Amino acid sequence: MKMLILCLILVTACQKNESENSTSTNSVAESIESALTNIAGATDDAANESVVAAAENKWSPMELVFPSAYAATCSRALVHNGGGQCVRNVICEVGPYSWSGSAQLDFANGASCSLSGVGDYFVREVEFTRTGPKGSLFTTSNPRTTFEGNSVGGGVRVERTATGFEMDILGQSKVLTSNRRGTIFDVSAVTTAPLQLSQLGRNGRNMSNGTLEIYHNRAQFKAVHTFNNLQWTSSCCYPIGGSISVTLSGSRTASGTVTFNGCGVVETTFADTQSFELANCE
Numbered sequence: 122m123k124m125l126i127l128c129l130i131l132v133t134a135c136q137k138n139e140s141e142n143s144t145s146t147n148s149v150a151e152s153i154e155s156a157l158t159n160i161a162g163a164t165d166d167a168a169n170e171s172v173v174a175a176a177e178n179k180w181s182p183m184e185l186v187f188p189s190a191y192a193a194t195c196s197r198a199l200v201h202n203g204g205g206q207c208v209r210n211v212i213c214e215v216g217p218y219s220w221s222g223s224a225q226l227d228f229a230n231g232a233s234c235s236l237s238g239v240g241d242y243f244v245r246e247v248e249f250t251r252t253g254p255k256g257s258l259f260t261t262s263n264p265r266t267t268f269e270g271n272s273v274g275g276g277v278r279v280e281r282t283a284t285g286f287e288m289d290i291l292g293q294s295k296v297l298t299s300n301r302r303g304t305i306f307d308v309s310a311v312t313t314a315p316l317q318l319s320q321l322g323r324n325g326r327n328m329s330n331g332t333l334e335i336y337h338n339r340a341q342f343k344a345v346h347t348f349n350n351l352q353w354t355s356s357c358c359y360p361i362g363g364s365i366s367v368t369l370s371g372s373r374t375a376s377g378t379v380t381f382n383g384c385g386v387v388e389t390t391f392a393d394t395q396s397f398e399l400a401n402c403e
Contacts, residue, residue, distance in 0.1 A: 149367055149389055152335040152344035153379055154399050155308045156365075159293050160316065160328070161358045162403035163245045163277040164286075166197065166209055166224050167236070168321040197224060199234075207234040211249065222249035222260075236321075242280035247293070249403070256299040260403065265294045265309055267336040268371075269343070273311045279321070288316040290333060309336045316348060324355035328363075342371030357384035358402035 164170075197209035205228040213220040226234065228243045236243065246262035264274030273292030280287045294309040316331030328351040335344040344367055351363035360381045368376040377391035385399035 149344065149369075149377070149379060149391070150387075150397055150399075151306050151308065151337070152346070152367065153365065153387065155295055155306075155335055156310060156333050156344075156346055157359055157399070158295075158403040159277065159290055159310045160288065160333075161323075162224070162247065163279055163288065164318065164321045164326070165323065165358065165403075166207075166226060166245060167234075167243065167279060168323065169199070170323050202233050205229070205231040205233070207243075218251070218253045220249065220251045222247065224249075236279070236281040236286075239281055239283050242278060244276050244278045244291070246276035255301070256297070256305075259296045259298075260293070262291075262293050264292065265338075267309050268338045268341040269336065271311075271336075273309050273336075284317075284319075286318040286321060288312070288318060288331070290316075304339055307338045309338060310334070311336075323353045323358070326353040327351065328360075337371075337373075340372055342369055342373040344369050344373075351381065354384075359385040359399050 196213075197211050199207065200210045200223075201208040207226040207228070209224045209226075211220050211222055211224075224245060224247045226243045226245045228234065228236070228241070230237070230241045232241070235241075247260055248262070249258075249260040251258040262274055262276035264272045266272050273294070275291030276293060278289040278291055280289075290310050290312045292309065292311050294307075296307045297305040299305050310333060312331060312333050314330070314332040316333065317329050319325070319327040328348055331348055333346040333348075335346070337344065347366040349364045349366070351360040351365070353359075354361050361384055362381050364381065365379040366376075367379055375391050377389055380388045380390070382388060386396070387399060388394060388396045
């Protein structure tokens with residue numbers, strides 16, 4: 122069973138394949154982890170949530186470079202709060218691992234880290250680097266060109282509405298590199314329809330609707346995600362319930378459903394049914 126999950130999620134660990142030249146299930150695993158960390162990072166920063174890792178899972182693509190337990194020991198400290206701007210810095214070292222960089226939230230209403238009225242919004246831009254003995258993960262809101270030739274960047278925009286919050290991912294990218302294997306994945310995220318959230322705080326948060334696209338720039342395929350009643354709790358950065366419809370196009374063609382059955386515990390239904398776990402929060 123462990124070897125099955127290993128081949129599903131960490132294709133780079135199976136000698137016959139490379140990370141982004143794998144089956145639809147592998148592709149979905151990387152897409153879902155990238156999509157949800159972009160979403161949770163922005164809401165958690167705005168709600169002053171700490172970084173809480175999912176249960177340790179050594180089969181995640183991230184586990185080639187970072188153990189998930191490492192993420193649980195780190196947090197982002199608020200270093201500036203005023204003039205409509207909140208800045209959180211990460212300066213974290215745990216043994217051979219380090220996580221540095223910052224997240225900057227710019228509030229259009231000029232208030233200090235607060236969306237007090239309908240129509241208020243902020244834009245969050247990040248520049249994070251996580252390094253370890255085996256490699257690094259780089260996360261940025263700076264513009265990058267997708268494999269389709271589109272320029273995406275600008276971070277994440279969150280607006281207060283009459284019924285909750287609306288999130289637009291204007292453009293954010295993640296590149297995971299192994300010292301031994303080179304680039305494991307290179308992905309860019311952007312929404313084409315806003316995501317609808319009940320609240321920013323993690324405990325009791327629900328999210329539905331919206332469309333999020335993940336461009337796999339190295340493997341040259343796109344994963345389109347539509348969300349159905351995702352549910353969070355305070356103890357996990359990943360949803361504990363709900364589902365995501367996923368369609369792959371380009372060098373991968375597949376469609377199916379991803380269902381959450383607990384903290385980072387995922388079941389996919391495509392040509393067949395498979396299970397895996399997610400790890401490492403932003």
